[in-house]
Amino acid sequence: MPFVPVLHAEWLKIRTLRSLLGALSALFAATTAFSAIAGVSDTSDPDFDPLFMALSGVMPGQIAAISFGAMAVSSEFHGGGLRLSLAAVPQRGRWFAAKLTAVAVPALLVGLVTAVAALVVARAGLGEAASGLSAGEQIRGVVGCGIYLMLMALFAAGLAALLRSGVGALSLLIPFILVVSFVIGDVSGGVTDFMPDRAGQIVLYETYDGRLGPWSGLAVTALWTAAAIVAGAWSVRRRDA
Numbered sequence: 208m209p210f211v212p213v214l215h216a217e218w219l220k221i222r223t224l225r226s227l228l229g230a231l232s233a234l235f236a237a238t239t240a241f242s243a244i245a246g247v248s249d250t251s252d253p254d255f256d257p258l259f260m261a262l263s264g265v266m267p268g269q270i271a272a273i274s275f276g277a278m279a280v281s282s283e284f285h286g287g288g289l290r291l292s293l294a295a296v297p298q299r300g301r302w303f304a305a306k307l308t309a310v311a312v313p314a315l316l317v318g319l320v321t322a323v324a325a326l327v328v329a330r331a332g333l334g335e336a337a338s339g340l341s342a343g344e345q346i347r348g349v350v351g352c353g354i355y356l357m358l359m360a361l362f363a364a365g366l367a368a369l370l371r372s373g374v375g376a377l378s379l380l381i382p383f384i385l386v387v388s389f390v391i392g393d394v395s396g397g398v399t400d401f402m403p404d405r406a407g408q409i410v411l412y413e414t415y416d417g418r419l420g421p422w423s424g425l426a427v428t429a430l431w432t433a434a435a436i437v438a439g440a441w442s443v444r445r446r447d448a
Contacts, residue, residue: 281373351410368439
């Protein structure tokens with residue numbers, strides 16, 4: 208079967224599952240709301256970064272992006288859904304590529320719209336504190352935010368395919384992001400700079416130090432995502448439906 212009809216079928220699945228649309232809505236709502244709250248925060252801190260403060264709602268919002276990617280794939284493992292999908296599309300690699308594309312495109316588009324909304328509402332609260340942000344920095348932050356959220360959704364999708372469970376993928380990823388990054392991140396000697404979340408979030412900062420920059424940080428996140436996708440593809444191709 209050609210790729211386009213397979214992609215259309217996978218897009219219909221995502222569009223008709225309320226939980227997936229709810230996850231995308233939660234991504235927009237949570238990110239925008241938390242960025243609005245951050246916009247009225249104290250700006251006298253010497254480490255204050257106006258771009259990161261404006262986009263800081265991505266920290267809780269990314270949980271929704273991860274949930275979207277994991278649930279989009281794990282829904283296939285309920286009620287014999289995967290058997291039906293593979294009966295219609297025997298080429299497992301083509302089916303999995305279509306599934307990932309159907310995850311990536313809405314995650315990227317919603318991520319970009321969310322980043323713009325978060326930046327607008329946060330800047331309104333920050334006022335003069337954000338006046339030094341250049342157009343290039345803001346564009347980089349918005350585009351990087353959209354790419355980062357897409358990569359995290361795909362990372363979760365790959366893990367869900369490997370584990371054949373959305374709950375399993377979420378049980379690994381969410382504690383990984385919340386515990387590793389925020390609890391041991393500052394005492395690990397810089398190792399967590401190469402974790403998928405920490406590396407990708409560099410693009411959200413106006414200024415940055417360390418071995419990674421905005422785009423090299425996203426490249427590290429992309430490598431983690433690629434590894435999860437390869438593992439997920441192996442599971443889809445080798446294991447029984």
